[in-house]
Amino acid sequence: MKIEGIFDPIERFEDFIKSYRTEDGTYKYRVMLQKMSLTGSKSLVIDFEDLLRFDPELAKKTLENPEEFIESASRAIKNVMLIEDPDYAKKIEKFYPRFKNLPEKISLRKIRSHHIGQLVAIDGIITRASEVKPQLIEAVFECQRCHEKIVVLQEEGKYTPPVQCTNPTCRRKGPFKLIVEESKFIDWQKIRVQERPEDLP
Template sequence: MKEIDFRADEDIAKDFLSNFADALGDAKYLNILQEVANRKIRAIQIDLEDLFNYKDLDEEFFRRVTENTRRYIGIFAQAIDELMPEPTEPFPDDDHDILLTQRSADRTDNNDGSDPKEMMPPEIKRFFEVYIRASSKGQPFTIREVKASHIGQLVRISGIVTRCSDVKPLMQVAVYTCEECGFEIYQEVTARAFLPLFQCPSKRCEINKTKGNLILQLRASKFLKFQEAKIQELAEHVPKGHIPRTMTIHFRGELTRKVAPGNVVELSGIFLPIPYTGFRAMRAGLVADTYLETMSVTHFKKKYEE
């Protein structure tokens, strides 16, 4: 297999975001980035149809985005970091801005940035969310048509929402402060469960041969809104004599609170495995559960208004 050059793919993503124009000739994504910089919106939704219709379309790049979507969300986010314009309108500082300014000042005073464990991850600096929306052409999959071969890919499904959880905070970056050296240590959380750090891994504690105790700073850590739902096949999609199938759906950030039980919806998202944790993992072995990480929500039939 040919090795993929992700740095070159980031350049392609930057070129697309910079130069794509809509039907009116406006720079669609540059305008969206300006609205994000002015803190009017948080979500940046990239349409696969726009990528397909782009004048300088790289078909291999398009295929990779469709088949390895989660990785390419990160690549588009890195491209957006470099393209983000300066704000053109004043906006009040929120907690995120105040903490970021304070961290930058502390780093200038205390840390030369040579230790990679103390480097601020890009995720904690971002005040936007990136979503890649599947093409609306063609019929969406039914739940029973989504197979193991679709793992990691962008798929579009339809069904009825049967259950929704409350919106809860999901930790994205855990921030610790060392009692010995005083530095901030960052831990990116990529799974539903994580093992907290207890011992400082910084160079200063290593040189001084001290086992610095880490204190988790909840206010400085980054959390994301998270909601879980269940979606069930529509009656017309269930073969005669079969039981309707269900799928677990994860909503994050700006996509939370978009659905309620009883809504008939079309969702595009990334079909992903989620391994069992704790005691269930010992019994499950290599078996993993699956879920859809939602990228967009379209309502077919809204619930009745009072």
């Protein structure tokens, strides 16, 4: 149920994914979701021009606040996939929206402070890419004194153990053991990008 005046980005992305049709009447993104379940993909490539035509306000807010709205798109993909293919959706913890055809491409030398926190596209050449490595994002520790399990969210690139046990009857400051099997990891890769030769002054 929609409440007048309330902007729900998850609901708006769901509407876009379920309702967007091409000129021949094909439900473009519902078809793409069906293909994702067949190929085992977790990523939905969204043409930003489609989003701009369908819901200009949602498109604008996505450019201005990508961290929040990309997460909303991710949840929307999951919700619609639960309709299209419930069994596959339940196997995948998180789906990822990938936007292409953003309104503007920026050369590397023209990136400025006002671009921080915005969704932008850049032109460049990848000169180096690291191996894909696991990155810890949510660590589960076990107190070695009372066996209490403690969840600690990890900041990017920084390993953070608990300060003290959360068990009120313990409250010791360790030792703690990381429970790898119950912790959450994501794939992480570092790339180096340089300007294209034709963009050099």
